[in-house]
Amino acid sequence: MTPLEQTPSPQENLPESLSSMIEGIQARMGKSADIIYRFISLGPLSAVIIFIEGLSEPQELIKAIHKDANLFHEIDEFHPQTCLKLLQERTLTLGKVGEICNYTEAENELLSGNTIVFIEGSRVALSAGTEALKQRGVEDAVSQSVVRGPREGFTESLRENTALIRRRIHNPKLRIEERRLGEQTHTNIAVMYIEGNADPIVLQELRNRLDKARLDSVLESNYIEEVIQDKHYSPFPTVYNTERPDVTASALLEGRIAILTEGTPFVLVVPALLVQFFQSSEDYYQRSDFASLVRLLRYFCFAVALLTPSFYIAITTFHQEMIPTTLLISLIGQREGIPFPAFLEAFIMEITFEVLREAGIRLPKSIGQSVSIVGTLVIGQAAVDAGLVSAAMVIVVSITAIANFALPAFNVGISVRMLRFVLMAIAASFGLYGMIIAMIMLGLHLCSLDSVGVPYMTSLAPMRWQSQKDTFIRVSRRGMKKYFGRN
Amino acid sequence: MRGRRILTLLLLLSLLPLTGCWSRKELNDLALVMALGIDLDPEGYAVTVQVMNPSEAGNQKGASSGSLPVATYKSVGKTVPDALQRMLSLTPRMLYLSHIRVLVFGEALARSGVSNALDYISRDNQLRTDFYLLVAKNAKASTVLEVITPFEHIPANSLYSSILVSHKKWAATGKVTLQQFITELERGGSNPIMSGVQLQGEAADAETTENVRSISPKALIEHAGIAVFKKDKLVGWLGEPLSKTVNYTLNNVDSTAGNVPDPNGGTAGFIVTRADTSMKIRLNEQDKPEFTVRLDIEANLTTVEGTLDLNKPSSIVGIEKNLEKRFDDRFSSDIRMIQQRYNSDIFGFGEALHRQYPHLWKEYREHWEDSFKTVKVQVQSHVVIRRIGSVIQPLRRELEEK
Numbered sequence: 001m002t003p004l005e006q007t008p009s010p011q012e013n014l015p016e017s018l019s020s021m022i023e024g025i026q027a028r029m030g031k032s033a034d035i036i037y038r039f040i041s042l043g044p045l046s047a048v049i050i051f052i053e054g055l056s057e058p059q060e061l062i063k064a065i066h067k068d069a070n071l072f073h074e075i076d077e078f079h080p081q082t083c084l085k086l087l088q089e090r091t092l093t094l095g096k097v098g099e100i101c102n103y104t105e106a107e108n109e110l111l112s113g114n115t116i117v118f119i120e121g122s123r124v125a126l127s128a129g130t131e132a133l134k135q136r137g138v139e140d141a142v143s144q145s146v147v148r149g150p151r152e153g154f155t156e157s158l159r160e161n162t163a164l165i166r167r168r169i170h171n172p173k174l175r176i177e178e179r180r181l182g183e184q185t186h187t188n189i190a191v192m193y194i195e196g197n198a199d200p201i202v203l204q205e206l207r208n209r210l211d212k213a214r215l216d217s218v219l220e221s222n223y224i225e226e227v228i229q230d231k232h233y234s235p236f237p238t239v240y241n242t243e244r245p246d247v248t249a250s251a252l253l254e255g256r257i258a259i260l261t262e263g264t265p266f267v268l269v270v271p272a273l274l275v276q277f278f279q280s281s282e283d284y285y286q287r288s289d290f291a292s293l294v295r296l297l298r299y300f301c302f303a304v305a306l307l308t309p310s311f312y313i314a315i316t317t318f319h320q321e322m323i324p325t326t327l328l329i330s331l332i333g334q335r336e337g338i339p340f341p342a343f344l345e346a347f348i349m350e351i352t353f354e355v356l357r358e359a360g361i362r363l364p365k366s367i368g369q370s371v372s373i374v375g376t377l378v379i380g381q382a383a384v385d386a387g388l389v390s391a392a393m394v395i396v397v398s399i400t401a402i403a404n405f406a407l408p409a410f411n412v413g414i415s416v417r418m419l420r421f422v423l424m425a426i427a428a429s430f431g432l433y434g435m436i437i438a439m440i441m442l443g444l445h446l447c448s449l450d451s452v453g454v455p456y457m458t459s460l461a462p463m464r465w466q467s468q469k470d471t472f473i474r475v476s477r478r479g480m481k482k483y484f485g486r487n
Numbered sequence: 488m489r490g491r492r493i494l495t496l497l498l499l500l501s502l503l504p505l506t507g508c509w510s511r512k513e514l515n516d517l518a519l520v521m522a523l524g525i526d527l528d529p530e531g532y533a534v535t536v537q538v539m540n541p542s543e544a545g546n547q548k549g550a551s552s553g554s555l556p557v558a559t560y561k562s563v564g565k566t567v568p569d570a571l572q573r574m575l576s577l578t579p580r581m582l583y584l585s586h587i588r589v590l591v592f593g594e595a596l597a598r599s600g601v602s603n604a605l606d607y608i609s610r611d612n613q614l615r616t617d618f619y620l621l622v623a624k625n626a627k628a629s630t631v632l633e634v635i636t637p638f639e640h641i642p643a644n645s646l647y648s649s650i651l652v653s654h655k656k657w658a659a660t661g662k663v664t665l666q667q668f669i670t671e672l673e674r675g676g677s678n679p680i681m682s683g684v685q686l687q688g689e690a691a692d693a694e695t696t697e698n699v700r701s702i703s704p705k706a707l708i709e710h711a712g713i714a715v716f717k718k719d720k721l722v723g724w725l726g727e728p729l730s731k732t733v734n735y736t737l738n739n740v741d742s743t744a745g746n747v748p749d750p751n752g753g754t755a756g757f758i759v760t761r762a763d764t765s766m767k768i769r770l771n772e773q774d775k776p777e778f779t780v781r782l783d784i785e786a787n788l789t790t791v792e793g794t795l796d797l798n799k800p801s802s803i804v805g806i807e808k809n810l811e812k813r814f815d816d817r818f819s820s821d822i823r824m825i826q827q828r829y830n831s832d833i834f835g836f837g838e839a840l841h842r843q844y845p846h847l848w849k850e851y852r853e854h855w856e857d858s859f860k861t862v863k864v865q866v867q868s869h870v871v872i873r874r875i876g877s878v879i880q881p882l883r884r885e886l887e888e889k
Contacts, residue, residue, distance in 0.1 A: 317511050321585035321615055328519065328586060329641070332541040335514040342513060431511075441499055 012102040018048055018120045025050060028103055029110070040065060042083055043072035047119040050106075055113035056130040064091050065117075080122030087117065088126055096129030111186065138164070141243040141265075143410060149285040153243045154265035158188050161260050161267065164245040165192060169252060173197075179210065187218035188262040192248075197255040202271060205453050206257055221261040221268050228259075228270070230450045235418050237411040238451040240272035247281045257452075271454035274446060275471050277409040278302065283474050292473035297406070299472065304403035305416045309346045310427035310435055312396045316342050318431030334390040343428030345389050349397040350421065352379055357401075515541070518580040521557060521643035524628030525604045526593035528563050532604060534570035535561045535629040536582060537643050544640050555696065556640040559632050567607040584613050588647035590665070591621045591628040591684070597714065597721035602672070605719075609665060619650050620663050622721060624685040624711040631684055634693040634708050646708060650682065653710055658743035658759075659730040660710045672719060675852055676837020680733065683711035683724060717831040725825075732821040736780055736834045738764040744789065747813055750805030753793015753881070757810065760873065761785040766839045775862075776840050776847070780822075782814060782868035791881040798879060807870045814868035822864050832859045 015021055022037055029035060038049040038058075042065070049065075051058045068091040072083065088097055096114075100106055101124050106116055113131035138160070141153030154161045162176055173195040180186045189210070193203060206228065213227040225239045226232070242248055243265050248258050251269045259268040278298045283291040315322050316331065323331065338345060356375040360368045379397075383389045400420070407413045419442070426434040449456035459467035469475040524535035537559050544556035560577045564570030571582060590608065592601055608614060623631045632642070639645035654662040661682035671679035686693065688706030698704050713730040715723045725733060734740050740762040749755040767779040788806070795802050825833065837855045841848040851858050 316514050320512070320514065320517065320583065321613070325586045325588065325644075328514075329539060329541075329544055332514050332517065332519060332539070333544060336541045338515065428511075437499060441496075444495070 012104055014101055014103065014106065014118070014123050014125055016121055016123055018046060018118065021118050021125075022048065022050075024103055025106065025110075028107055035110070038062070042069070042087075042119065045072070045080060045083055045120050047117060049115060049117050050110065051115040051130065052110055052113065055111075055132055056115050057132045058115040058128075058130045061092060061115055061117075061128050061130055067091075080119045081124075083119055084122050084124060084126060087119075092126070092128055098127050099124050100127050101125070108186065112188075135160070143243050144247070144281070144408070146280070146282040146285065149282055150244070150246045152245055154245060154248075154260075154267060156263050156265060158190055158260055158262040161245070161265070162190055162192065165249055165252070165258070168245060168249040169194070174252070177207075181210070181213060181224065182215050182218040185217040185219065189218070189224065190260040192252060192258040192260060194252050194255070197253065198257050199255060199454075202452050202454060203257060206259075206270060209452070218261060218263075220264045221259065221266045224259060224261060225268055228268075228452070230452065234445065234449055235415040236274070236446065236449060236456070237277070237409075237415065238270075238272055238449055238456060240269040240276055240409070241266045241411070242269060243267070244281055250281070250284070271451040271458075272456075273451065273454070273458050274456055275459055277412040278407070279470075280408040288474050288476040292475075295474065296472060298408065301403040301406040302412075302416065305400055305407065305413075306420055306423065307435070308396055308400045308403070309350060309420060310423035311432075312393070313342050313346055313424055314427040314432045314435055317428065331390075331392055334392050337387050338390050339388070341428075342393075343424060345393050346396070346424055347421075349379065349383075349389055349393055350400075350424070353397055353401055354417070512581065512583075516580055517583040518578050520582050520584050520587050521641050522589045522591065522632050522646070523584070523587050523608075524591040524593070524623075524632045525567060525596060526627045526629060527596040527599060530563050531565040532567050532570050532596075533561060533563045533627075533629070534567055534574065535559055535632050536571075536574065537632045537641075538578065538582070539641060555635065557642060559629070561629060567604055568611075584611065585615050587614065587618045588643045589619050589621055589650075591623055591631050592681075593623050593627040593629070594625055594721065595627070597622045597681070597716075600719045602719040605665070605669065609669060614665075616665050618664065619647065620665060620668055620681050621646070621650075622681045622683050622714040624683040624714075624724060626686055630686055630690050630693075631708060633690070634686060634706055635696055635698045636708065637699040637704050642708070646684065649708075649710070654739075655741045656743070658734045658740045659712065659727045661713045661730070661734070662739070671833075671835070672716075674835075674838055674841075676832060676839070676841045676848070676855060677835035678718065678831040678833045679716045680833050681714045681716065681721075683714045684708050685711040715825070715829045715831050715833055717829065722829050722831055728817070729821050729825070732818050733825075733833060735762060735782060735818070736764055736822070738762075746790075747806065747809050749791065749793055749795045750802060750809065751793055751795040753791065753795055753883075755788060755792075755795070755806050755809075756790035757786040757806075757872070758789050759784055759786045766836070768840055768843050770844070770847075771863075774847070776844070777863045777865065778836055778839070779865045779867060780818065782818070782866065784810075784814070784868060784870045785873050786810070786870060787874040788872060788876060791875075792883065793881060794884040794887060795881060796884065797875060797881065803872050803875070807872055810870040811868045814870065815866045818866040818868070819864070822866070826860055826862070826864070830856060830860050832856070836862065836864070 015024060025035070034053045036051055036053050040047050040049060049058060049062065065087070071086065071090070088099070100109060100116070106125060106127075109116060109127040114127045115130040116125050116127050118125040135157050136155060138152050138155055140151045152164060154164060166174065171194060175193055175195050177191040179189050179191070181189050191206065191210070209228045213224070215223055215227060218224060221241060225241065229238045231238065240251070248267050248269065252258055256269050256271065259270070278295060283295060286294075320328060340348065356371065356379070360371050363371060380394055384391050384394060404413050404416060407416065423435060423438055426438045430437070447455070447457050447461050455462060458464065459471050469479060519539040519541070520536045521539050522537040526533040526535070537557050540554060540556050540558055543554055560574050562570045562574040562577065564573050574582065592604070596604065621631075634642055636642045636645040639648065650660060650662055653660045661680050663679070663681050668679045668681065671677045685708075686706060687709040688704075690706065692698055693706035698706055711724070712727060713725045713733055714721050715725060731740075731743060740759065742759055744756065744758045746754050746756040761784065763783040765781045767781060769777050769779065771777050791797065797803065822834070825831070832855065836859065837851070840851065
């Protein structure tokens with residue numbers, strides 16, 4: 001705390017008198033109804049307790065002051081400074097008490113839910129940690145649920161979240177660096193890492209990016225994700241996000257860095273590699289052989305979700321000679337009387353599906369069900385019966401959709417959904433040849449990506465043989481001696 | 488860095504206009520040709536195509552509108568592509584040749600030479616090369632393509648799968664693809680063969696669905712042995728036993744059945760489960776090549792009619808010996824017959840000689856046909872009976888013992 005004597009800038013310093021203090025606060029924060037001023041007397045001195053109702057719980061503090069009221073009468077010399085010292089050292093039974101001497105600090109403390117005690121005549125105020133911890137409890141992680149494994153998910157409270165991680169890693173080297181971001185919101189951000197595991201270069205790079213970030217507000221971790229990611233135009237996410245403390249903990253142990261944001265259960269993890277988006281926390285909670293097979297299945301699903309519609313378009317409009325004859329006969333029979341070209345047919349179906357999905361997300365569960373019934377009937381049965389789309393196309397679109405849901409990371413699913421349409425258009429104009437070129441370009445793009453300075457395709461390009469034990473497959477723990485970042 | 492990136496992008500983009508893929512065609516713009524038939528015509532060629540009718544053939548629900556799953560179109564032209572072009576005046580859609588299953592030549596065309604017609608077929612990049620070549624025995628190709636077949640909706644498919652099945656289990660038909668035919672045709676020391684088909688029944692009955700309304704169809708397509716070619720001209724037909732001999736010698740037999748007298752005077756039926764043929768060449772004192780065809784056959788007994796005591800190993804050995812003798816005799820006489828009557832080296836003896844004695848081949852190259860006629864061929868077969876089925880003694884023997 002800055003001592004009283006070193007006065008930084010005059011207009012921000014706290015005044016001596018009680019009334020001008022209140023006026024000063026009101027001038028800065030307006031006469032908001034939820035700012036409470038409670039006057040008390042400490043012996044002969046009068047004082048005010050200022051707090052924001054709802055954000056803070058000052059009951060403990062007030063009780064403690066009242067209990068010790070006699071103490072102040074016993075003091076011979078009523079000097080505000082001694083009084084303040086007495087308050088700080090003997091009376092306030094709270095964990096966090098500090099001195100503040102200017103309005104900016106006072107404002108911040110109030111807005112964080114702390115309570116300010118100001119004594120007439122002193123130019124220093126006390127701030128006590130009375131943050132109200134009223135919030136929802138720790139619940140299931142909805143976006144990444146598992147069959148076997150911890151069920152806890154992060155909450156909206158930053159402190160609770162750091163505690164959830166601390167509870168998993170009892171390591172004195174676990175570091176938390178806090179800072180505030182957002183010109184208006186002053187949101188608390190915590191950067192967590194394990195000293196010694198995390199790459200100092202990556203850490204420094206991340207700090208630089210956060211320093212440079214000019215944000216007006218931070219309401220969700222994506223605000224931060226967008227300013228720290230390496231490239232803004234890539235469809236692929238270069239920052240991993242998770243709702244699960246166990247995933248965050250394992251990432252920290254692997255030497256990654258977590259960024260926690262006040263007000264959201266979604267924690268960012270950097271550096272993020274492409275292969276990481278195909279891993280589920282459950283891979284490590286199940287037998288390794290099964291986990292390996294499931295992981296391979298996810299890579300397959302990625303390819304299916306990305307390529308099936310475009311592949312279907314390409315071979316049915318350009319490369320009919322590649323289709324086995326009996327299959328071709330059946331496909332031709334189904335396409336008989338369909339008025340649209342295969343591309344348009346696929347496009348209509350995919351768009352319909354996206355509309356249904358978008359409609360279903362925000363609907364209450366009870367209505368969502370009826371939407372999906374209407375959707376299945378409309379898309380599946382009626383469209384085929386009416387001869388608008390072929391039955392094969394319905395199969396293609398549904399396989400694509402289901403494969404898309406099999407991807408464990410939602411944000412890679414989004415990339416796939418966007419790229420699928422691009423590939424469909426390419427397939428419709430250039431056939432398989434165009435698709436191959438698009439795949440080459442996609443490969444080049446993926447290799448050009450970085451996540452906080454670490455190549456996005458790490459473990460494949462640059463190739464790391466040790467990491468192959470946990471890339472496409474997961475070998476059992478006996479075979480896995482080294483982890484990412486330390487090979 | 489930025490410049491290089493843009494350059495890479497431009498290079499990749501420039502690949503796109505280089506493609507041959509602008510020829511987009513929707514599935515419902517295509518008339519899928521299932522079989523192609525080529526006949527001789529005074530004006531050149533008469534081409535018949537069997538085209539799939541998608542709303543009938545691809546329809547799974549069986550809601551038939553009364554039309555047939557295929558239709559045939561015919562047209563005449565100076566060349567094959569010419570005729571196909573002219574056919575577009577008849578067909579509602581673009582003819583798509585990639586998926587033809589069989590290519591049928593009329594016998595008249597086959598006798599006058601198929602190489603001109605095959606040139607288009609092998610030159611056209613649209614065609615897959617996995618279809619089979621057939622000759623219509625004593626008929627025009629168009630008659631074979633105008634038969635409604637039971638069971639398989641598309642007659643061409645019926646032909647195609649019956650070639651596969653009969654070749655695999657019966658071994659008296661040829662499974663000749665375009666590639667094989669042309670390879671055999673172009674090498675010096677061999678002549679090609681083709682499989683033959685013929686119409687069984689009346690052509691007039693074959694064309695309508697009435698044909699398949701009856702439990703025993705009035706007209707069917709039947710395999711008619713192997714057609715022997717000399718260069719690109721058909722010179723004759725081989726019946727079932729001769730066709731089998733050819734397939735054995737060409738090492739084309741997977742499995743086939745037959746019967747042989749057993750040592751006790753009965754008849755033993757057998758099924759061949761493995762047949763390996765190898766060709767050996769030996770030069771005699773006058774440096775003339777002599778060929779030995781070695782057959783290794785594994786067979787199972789399928790039936791034993793008579794009273795042979797199968798408990799004795801000697802009985803089995805006896806059957807093996809009989810079989811070997813029969814194979815040796817029949818093959819020698821069959822090969823001699825083909826040598827003398829057709830004088831066409833469909834076995835590829837010349838090719839084998841070429842490979843083993845390239846220098847000697849130079850002497851024969853020009854007049855191999857004359858030498859082939861008199862070349863000495865020996866057959867050595869080795870037969871092993873592996874299994875005799877789930878009973879041991881013949882039923883008849885059991886009855887008589889009681």
